[in-house]
Amino acid sequence: MKITKVKVGFVEAPLITPFKTALRTVHTIKNVAVNIYTDDGQVGVGEAAPTAVITGETIASITHAIEHVIAPVIIGMDIKEISLILDRMEQSLYKNTSAKAAVDMALYDLWAKKQRAPLYQLLGGYRHQLTTDITISVNDSEEMVRDSLHAVQRGFSILKVKVGKDARTDVDRVVAIRNAVGPNVVLRVDANQGWTPKEAVRIIGQLEDKGVNIELVEQPVHYSDLSGMHYVTNHTQTSILADESVFSPKEALTLIHMGAADLINIKLMKTGGIFQAQKLCNIAEASGIECMIGCMLETKISVSAAAHFAAANKNITMVDLDGPSLCVEDPIDGGPIFEGEKIQMTDEPGLGFLIENS
Known part of the structure; x- marks a missing residue:
């Protein structure tokens, strides 16, 4: 099960009421979605939340990190080597934790699908x-x-x-x-x-x-x-x-x-x-x-x-x-x-x- 493609998209969902904290007010969730494809037809899915006041990340920075830094590092690797893949991703760029999280969960999704079992x-x-x-x-x-x-x-x-x-x-x-x-x-x-x-x-x-x-x-x-x-x-x-x-x-x-x-x-x-x-x-x-x-x-x-x-x-x-x-x-x-x-x-x-x- 080798990684062949990493595709970035977007997911959006309006909130019932505005989300208000001491740091920000938000009316609609607007996040980055990630699909990771493998050579046997499987797809792993992940999501990154751009929360600039906490992680320092934006939609643009997350998208760039995944498409231009993380994807080139992991494409071609085999899902059975998930720890190695995740270690290489971690070493590929500093911080950018939400971008990494989206890829991480998509990889774990694929890894568990390979075992035909729920991840938990x-x-x-x-x-x-x-x-x-x-x-x-x-x-x-x-x-x-x-x-x-x-x-x-x-x-x-x-x-x-x-x-x-x-x-x-x-x-x-x-x-x-x-x-x-x-x-x-x-x-x-x-x-x-x-x-x-x-x-x-x-x-x-x-x-x-x-x-x-x-x-x-x-x-x-x-x-x-x-x-x-x-x-x-x-x-x-x-x-x-x-x-x-x-x-x-x-x-x-x-x-x-x-x-x-x-x-x-x-x-x-x-x-x-x-x-x-x-x-x-x-x-x-x-x-x-x-x-x-x-x-x-x-x-x-x-x-x-x-x-x-x-x-x-x-x-x-x-x-x-x-x-x-x-x-x-x-x-x-x-x-x-x-x-x-x-x-x-x-x-x-x-x-x-x-x-x-x-």
Whole structure:
């Protein structure tokens, strides 16, 4: 099964409501899709999310990296040598993690199809069903309460609440949501780097004092401020989840050594795909650090790859794969089944998509 062609396209899906964080506002998902073809007629599929404020990548940079740097390196190689292929891709260019992730998941799709098995089973097969949270975008308190209640009505029992745009009112937002949804809904708070270390300690302390019962706070301070992350982690009772601070296995080692977070959020768009994500997950597990699997604004293609990775790994104890649930409609056929907060893996080979060779 040798690689004969790498084809880049695009995938687009409008969102039900605008996605708002401390970093950006998005109305429609517009991502890069990748098909990798082999000499026996198989097609592997992947996706890259251009998230310039986090990975530094754009549609143009992702397209160029795949077509002009990665593709020439991997064309002609045999899928059975997947580790060698992925290592050569990793060495072919610096960073460009979303571009690498799209190719990585397409390669794993082909590799699992070669074995005629679902990818999650080949990677470990720890579970066959996941429970995801859903994101509540940052808005005024009344709108966030309405969105939270609607999410609960849709069957979601875990809410990821975006804050960080206005430290003065963040506590009020979260308290209002807790009062509206009641004590049994799990609340996760994501500041998206929006606070200073002292603001984070003050805000989290107020939430603790008010008994809001937050499961975790994600990336409270700027990604580069590991000393600030350490300060927050060691001056609050609530678990602190590192997101933008950790892209690679090496960065995970540094963060863990510093004691700068209690948990780590793994995203394929940050790690460069499943190959590096598995290394990061193994390091975290060996260090007693549980992980979340997360996503950027992605469609079912790449979210499905993340779901396969999560289903395979015991140390992925939290799931934030709500991309398909945020879209007006699902533009992709096949793959895992997304029904409300439940993600059900199937027995279809690879990622589970049926892509025609054209």
